[in-house]
Amino acid sequence: MLQSFRYMAPRTRPELLDLLAEYGSRAKLLAGGTDLLVTIRAGVHKPEVVIDLKKVEGFSGLSWSQTDGLVFRPTTTINEVLQDARVRKDYPLLAACAHDLASYQVRNRATVIGNVVNASPCSDMAPALLCLGATAVLSSKSGERRVLFQDFFIGVKRTILRPEEFLERIEIPAASAGVKGDYRKLKRIQGHDLGIVGVAVALKGGKLNIAVSSAAPTPVLVQGLDAGIAVEAAVEAVAKATSPISDVRCTKEYREFMIGTYVRRLLQEVRA
Amino acid sequence: MKIQLTVNGSRYEKDVEENRTLLRFLREDLGFTGTKEGCGAGECGACTVFFNGKTVNACMVLAVEADGGSVETIEGEVKDGKFSVIQEAFDRNHGLQCGFCTAGMILSVKELLHRNPKPTEDQIKDGLEGNFCRCTGYTQIIESVLDASGQLPKKGELHHA
Numbered sequence: 001m002l003q004s005f006r007y008m009a010p011r012t013r014p015e016l017l018d019l020l021a022e023y024g025s026r027a028k029l030l031a032g033g034t035d036l037l038v039t040i041r042a043g044v045h046k047p048e049v050v051i052d053l054k055k056v057e058g059f060s061g062l063s064w065s066q067t068d069g070l071v072f073r074p075t076t077t078i079n080e081v082l083q084d085a086r087v088r089k090d091y092p093l094l095a096a097c098a099h100d101l102a103s104y105q106v107r108n109r110a111t112v113i114g115n116v117v118n119a120s121p122c123s124d125m126a127p128a129l130l131c132l133g134a135t136a137v138l139s140s141k142s143g144e145r146r147v148l149f150q151d152f153f154i155g156v157k158r159t160i161l162r163p164e165e166f167l168e169r170i171e172i173p174a175a176s177a178g179v180k181g182d183y184r185k186l187k188r189i190q191g192h193d194l195g196i197v198g199v200a201v202a203l204k205g206g207k208l209n210i211a212v213s214s215a216a217p218t219p220v221l222v223q224g225l226d227a228g229i230a231v232e233a234a235v236e237a238v239a240k241a242t243s244p245i246s247d248v249r250c251t252k253e254y255r256e257f258m259i260g261t262y263v264r265r266l267l268q269e270v271r272a
Numbered sequence: 273m274k275i276q277l278t279v280n281g282s283r284y285e286k287d288v289e290e291n292r293t294l295l296r297f298l299r300e301d302l303g304f305t306g307t308k309e310g311c312g313a314g315e316c317g318a319c320t321v322f323f324n325g326k327t328v329n330a331c332m333v334l335a336v337e338a339d340g341g342s343v344e345t346i347e348g349e350v351k352d353g354k355f356s357v358i359q360e361a362f363d364r365n366h367g368l369q370c371g372f373c374t375a376g377m378i379l380s381v382k383e384l385l386h387r388n389p390k391p392t393e394d395q396i397k398d399g400l401e402g403n404f405c406r407c408t409g410y411t412q413i414i415e416s417v418l419d420a421s422g423q424l425p426k427k428g429e430l431h432h433a
Contacts (some may be wrong), residue, residue, distance in 0.1 A: 001291070001296075002291040002292075002293065003291065004289070004290070004291045005290065005291055006290060006314040007273065007290035007291075007334065007336050009336075029332075030337075032332075032333050033333060033334070033337075034329075034332050035312055035336070037293070037331075037332045038313045038314060040291075041313065050290075052337060054337070079326075085417075097422075098392075102314070102382070102402070103317065103401045103402025104327065104380070104399060104401070104402055105317060105320050105326075105328050105329055105380065105401075105402045106314055106329065106332075106385075106402060108326040108327055108328055109332065109333070112346075137400065146381050162357065163364075188399075189398075190401075191401035191402075192315075192401045192402055205353075
């Protein structure tokens with residue numbers, strides 16, 4: 001049984017901004033619910049109000065333009081991303097991360113924005129967004145802020161989002177189309193599971209970006225390495241940027257070892 | 273809050289508490305107990321139903337979100353007293369033992385075959401990664417899916433021989 005809360009489903013963006021201004025941290029936003037309803041059930045969150053974003057006009061689907069690049073909105077689901085022909089063709093790293101996120105029926109509900117605002121260190125979408133130079137557009141009644149994802153996460157389950165703000169759009173630059181990249185996620189089983197570590201690599205115009213999940217309080221980005229960097233130098237740079245811990249899923253040493261292994265394998269793959 | 277929705281083609285209108293999950297609403301308020309609650313946290317897939325044409329874990333949907341929507345449960349699979357092709361294949365191939373995962377499993381298979389009518393064994397495993405079985409074993413479940421998709425000739429005859 002879930003603790004009680006009031007459910008609200010605004011129809012317009014101004015209505016939503018009013019509700020956020022009124023309730024702030026007493027409210028939780030509901031998109032796919034695959035994280036939120038689990039945490040409410042576990043008593044981690046006790047919101048007074050749950051605000052459903054799915055009825056808000058203009059908050060669904062994804063789009064692409066030369067100026068804004070690839071745009072995700074508050075209720076764009078992981079499967080919508082995976083099933084998009086442009087994503088599959090031009091943003092293979094994004095598709096790889098999306099495919100490794102949970103199970104098919106979870107991906108039918110889970111959203112890209114939900115995955116990043118939840119700010120779990122093991123977020124599967126964050127590595128792709130970090131590597132591809134994505135921007136988060138944060139909105140509130142007082143206006144809009146634009147930040148890169150390396151400035152968005154500030155700790156375990158913590159972001160720079162203010163209580164009256166929400167993440168309205170994710171923009172992945174048009175210039176990141178065609179970037180070669182892939183994602184490796186270590187799990188306890190082959191099926192859906194939280195990551196033990198995840199490593200994403202993107203090769204973009206002579207530069208190499210590497211992002212790692214489950215290896216620090218936030219997803220980590222190592223950017224702008226020379227594309228021709230020696231493999232062991234890249235492994236070293238990633239090791240310096242990460243600080244994995246031992247926990248219920250595995251030891252710190254195993255994480256360190258597997259991050260290095262995945263960096264080596266991915267470099268071989270993207271440079272082939 | 274009063275909600276209206278369609279379940280297996282029939283219209284329902286009912287008052288529901290805002291914190292009630294779609295799963296509890298289906299089972300306890302409407303009596304569709306074919307849908308099971310396993311983990312309650314989106315891991316096991318026992319509560320898989322179709323919601324607006326897509327498979328979801330009903331434990332992670334609020335009943336109020338289903339207002340104006342449509343839901344299909346395992347009860348909707350039987351037509352005129354007859355099993356669906358997928359149900360028959362599970363029956364023929366011993367695709368279930370205790371049956372607790374079966375309702376969710378069959379609806380996930382239905383979704384899988386809809387987007388991929390002839391899945392390979394790997395594609396079946398991938399498509400069913402969100403549905404856990406703890407007793408039958410996956411071998412017969414995979415065989416059931418191969419059978420349901422017409423890829424397991426004569427299996428039924430062998431089974432009954």
